[in-house]
Amino acid sequence: MHLISAIANDVENQLSESQPDLHDPAVFGDLVRAHHRELIVYARALTRESNTANDIVQEAFIVAFDKMDTFDVTRDFPTWMRGIVRNKWREWVRKNKRYQYSDTNIAEMDADIAAWQAESAAGNRTVFDALSSCLERLPENLRETVNEFYYNDQNGEEVAEALGVSPAAIRKRLQRARELLKACVDRKISDQSLQES
Amino acid sequence: MNQESNIPTKKPDVMDALLSEHARLGSGEDTALVEAILLRTVNQPLELPQPIAKASFGWQDWAKMAAAVTLFFGMTALVLHQIKGGERAETTFQLTVTYATADNQLAEPDTMPEENPAPSNRIGIVRDVTGVVAATDLKPIAPIMQVAEFTLVETTSPAELNGTFTPSIDVFEAATAGRVESFAVSANHSKRTDSALEYDGKVEVNHPEFHIQAERLVVQASSSSTASYASTGAFQAFGAIIERTLENGQVETAKADELVYKPNDQSLELTGAKMELTAGSKTLHFDNENEKLILRPNGFQVVRK
Numbered sequence: 001m002h003l004i005s006a007i008a009n010d011v012e013n014q015l016s017e018s019q020p021d022l023h024d025p026a027v028f029g030d031l032v033r034a035h036h037r038e039l040i041v042y043a044r045a046l047t048r049e050s051n052t053a054n055d056i057v058q059e060a061f062i063v064a065f066d067k068m069d070t071f072d073v074t075r076d077f078p079t080w081m082r083g084i085v086r087n088k089w090r091e092w093v094r095k096n097k098r099y100q101y102s103d104t105n106i107a108e109m110d111a112d113i114a115a116w117q118a119e120s121a122a123g124n125r126t127v128f129d130a131l132s133s134c135l136e137r138l139p140e141n142l143r144e145t146v147n148e149f150y151y152n153d154q155n156g157e158e159v160a161e162a163l164g165v166s167p168a169a170i171r172k173r174l175q176r177a178r179e180l181l182k183a184c185v186d187r188k189i190s191d192q193s194l195q196e197s
Numbered sequence: 198m199n200q201e202s203n204i205p206t207k208k209p210d211v212m213d214a215l216l217s218e219h220a221r222l223g224s225g226e227d228t229a230l231v232e233a234i235l236l237r238t239v240n241q242p243l244e245l246p247q248p249i250a251k252a253s254f255g256w257q258d259w260a261k262m263a264a265a266v267t268l269f270f271g272m273t274a275l276v277l278h279q280i281k282g283g284e285r286a287e288t289t290f291q292l293t294v295t296y297a298t299a300d301n302q303l304a305e306p307d308t309m310p311e312e313n314p315a316p317s318n319r320i321g322i323v324r325d326v327t328g329v330v331a332a333t334d335l336k337p338i339a340p341i342m343q344v345a346e347f348t349l350v351e352t353t354s355p356a357e358l359n360g361t362f363t364p365s366i367d368v369f370e371a372a373t374a375g376r377v378e379s380f381a382v383s384a385n386h387s388k389r390t391d392s393a394l395e396y397d398g399k400v401e402v403n404h405p406e407f408h409i410q411a412e413r414l415v416v417q418a419s420s421s422s423t424a425s426y427a428s429t430g431a432f433q434a435f436g437a438i439i440e441r442t443l444e445n446g447q448v449e450t451a452k453a454d455e456l457v458y459k460p461n462d463q464s465l466e467l468t469g470a471k472m473e474l475t476a477g478s479k480t481l482h483f484d485n486e487n488e489k490l491i492l493r494p495n496g497f498q499v500v501r502k
């Protein structure tokens with residue numbers, strides 16, 4: 001009986017050691033810092049709006065803090081947070097009646113973000129670092145298109161005018177660039193995971 | 198499927214979101230968002246105890262109430278009077294605009310050549326000894342000092358600045374790729390050394406994007422010290438209070454022991470034991486000497502030194 005009790009305590013101790021104590025302000029702060037950027041990407045992909053995405057992530061962390069007692073320690077924190085972000089997004093969709101995504105699409109995106117969060121949480125380089133590296137490898141015409149559109153904050157027509165090509169060509173270039181970057185980022189993230197294992 | 202019947206279905210583009218977010222903040226953290234979350238969770242301010250209600254309503258309270266009622270009726274009568282007269286109260290301010298020419302002489306606007314109007318990004322603001330505000334399009338007089346990140350031109354005649362004198366108004370132009378910005382420094386005392394221009398006593402910096410009051414300010418103005426120049430920025434202010442208006446119209450003020458302005462990325466780096474950042478009714482305190490508060494045109498960041 002004593003043995004069973006000791007084993008149970010040991011398991012419980014191991015479980016509590018491996019799971020973050022969300023009641024600890026320092027731990028909660030670290031979790032916010034570690035995961036907020038990937039969650040913003042997640043919320044931004046869902047909402048297509050920067051400010052709304054930030055609001056949703058902020059609200060999601062506040063919900064997590066308020067409901068930390070209900071956090072299931074057998075699940076991991078990033079998964080729990082993505083679930084809260086999704087719920088917040090669904091609330092937003094209901095209020096704003098904009099568009100919806102299929103569950104399959106959401107699941108695919110969820111898997112991407114989960115992989116990125118896992119690398120970041122493991123202390124490896126983040127998806128943003130990987131993206132910086134991948135951007136340097138893009139072909140010149142795609143890189144300058146991406147730079148103008150995303151980093152110089154120009155719309156498709158302005159980029160087309162600046163680069164002397166049609167808006168349709170810009171759309172194709174951006175699509176191609178995103179595909180190449182996605183493949184490159186995925187490769188870098190999976191290479192890191194393999195090195196760890 | 199979770200689709201609502203009347204909402205169109207689209208496909209999310211996670212790379213579009215990732216690129217947009219990377220363009221916004223690079224690989225760093227969103228300090229403003231983190232601070233906002235922590236302020237609403239683990240760092241929530243403690244609620245102050247409510248003052249105990251007064252048991253009685255004394256004569257002082259009656260006097261205050263009477264004064265408030267009198268003021269209210271007075272203001273109402275004034276407003277009604279103006280509405281009745283079909284007039285609207287207006288206050289007119291006159292801005293005196295003068296131009297400083299290349300030899301630093303103040304000239305009247307009609308003496309300026311009209312065929313070559315000043316580009317808006319070359320307009321600086323200087324405050325002269327009598328407090329006249331002048332818009333200037335000064336041409337470089339001192340040689341341009343080339344540095345890795347930006348160039349700084351002292352547009353005031355160097356001959357005037359030898360030795361110590363009071364007061365001082367100097368105009369500088371900082372040039373980065375595709376952008377030139379002017380800022381003016383005024384102070385009770387200034388001194389030129391081999392490596393810098395030093396100001397103290399009611400130091401003020403007028404820049405189109407911000408206004409700084411400081412106890413002391415140093416502008417690195419020697420071509421022989423370019424190595425330290427890039428890291429020290431255009432100027433260092435000590436005991437500084439900065440005020441600026443953000444893109445959303447909100448006025449923000451910050452205090453720090455030391456401040457460095459870097460025109461190449463339009464950042465103001467604040468350091469010191471006690472830093473404060475106030476926007477609206479909220480004030481953030483930064484007490485960690487190992488952290489640096491960076492004000493950027495679209496917000497702020499806190500980074501480790």
